Amino acid sequence: ETGVTQSPTHLIKTRGQQVTLRCSSQSGHNTVSWYQQALGQGPQFIFQYYREEENGRGNFPPRFSGLQFPNYSSELNVNALELDDSALYLCASSYLQGSHTEAFFGQGTRLTVV
Amino acid sequence: KQEVTQIPAALSVPEGENLVLNCSFTDSAIYNLQWFRQDPGKGLTSLLLIQSSQREQTSGRLNASLDKSSGRSTLYIAASQPGDSATYLCASRIDGGTSYGKLTFGQGTILTVHP
Numbered sequence: 034e035t036g037v038t039q040s041p042t043h044l045i046k047t048r049g050q051q052v053t054l055r056c057s058s059q060s061g062h063n064t065v066s067w068y069q070q071a072l073g074q075g076p077q078f079i080f081q082y083y084r085e086e087e088n089g090r091g092n093f094p095p096r097f098s099g100l101q102f103p104n105y106s107s108e109l110n111v112n113a114l115e116l117d118d119s120a121l122y123l124c125a126s127s128y129l130q131g132s133h134t135e136a137f138f139g140q141g142t143r144l145t146v147v
Numbered sequence: 148k149q150e151v152t153q154i155p156a157a158l159s160v161p162e163g164e165n166l167v168l169n170c171s172f173t174d175s176a177i178y179n180l181q182w183f184r185q186d187p188g189k190g191l192t193s194l195l196l197i198q199s200s201q202r203e204q205t206s207g208r209l210n211a212s213l214d215k216s217s218g219r220s221t222l223y224i225a226a227s228q229p230g231d232s233a234t235y236l237c238a239s240r241i242d243g244g245t246s247y248g249k250l251t252f253g254q255g256t257i258l259t260v261h262p
Contacts, residue, residue, distance in 0.1 A: 075151075134178065
């Protein structure tokens with residue numbers, strides 16, 4: 034049990050719609066990261082939030098956006114959904130402290146775009 | 148740009164065998180390297196974290212090593228069991244830059260341990 038929870042666990046959306054995924058970080062952690070994992074691939078870094086500010090972004094378009102709240106919960110928003118956005122979306126929680134930083138992942142949200 | 152490669156892509160072994168999973172990375176300026184386990188359709192479970200200053204970490208039947216100079220890490224699983232069947236992923240955390248804390252993952256090794 035990692036203490037990181039994501040909701041919902043599964044979601045089906047239509048192309049062009051918007052979606053919001055949620056993550057509740059482990060207590061005491063100040064950083065949350067989001068990853069996209071396509072079938073059969075390793076997770077790809079979307080972005081990271083540290084103390085409510087985005088401090089790193091992967092190769093994803095601006096229609097992928099996020100928020101981190103004072104209680105260290107987080108949202109991932111995706112606008113104008115495309116079929117290729119179908120994937121497992123993973124949230125990771127950590128406390129940044131150099132080489133001791135360890136990431137703990139939630140169970141993921143499976144998004145299907147039809 | 149950090150690239151992480153895992154070999155083999157898939158591995159099938161009989162129960163009881165000792166096995167080694169390999170992970171290589173192109174940029175040796177890493178903070179740490181983390182090994183994960185992923186069951187089908189599930190999230191990632193952290194197995195071992197090796198800091199950049201360490202050479203190895205052990206947890207139960209698992210042992211992970213790190214050689215920064217050669218850009219390699221290995222995960223050793225002793226006396227494999229059917230319950231070890233899963234996908235194993237390695238990920239490096241880069242040292243600084245605008246994406247501090249970002250994990251770069253390999254594509255994983257799918258392990259099947261048959262009775």
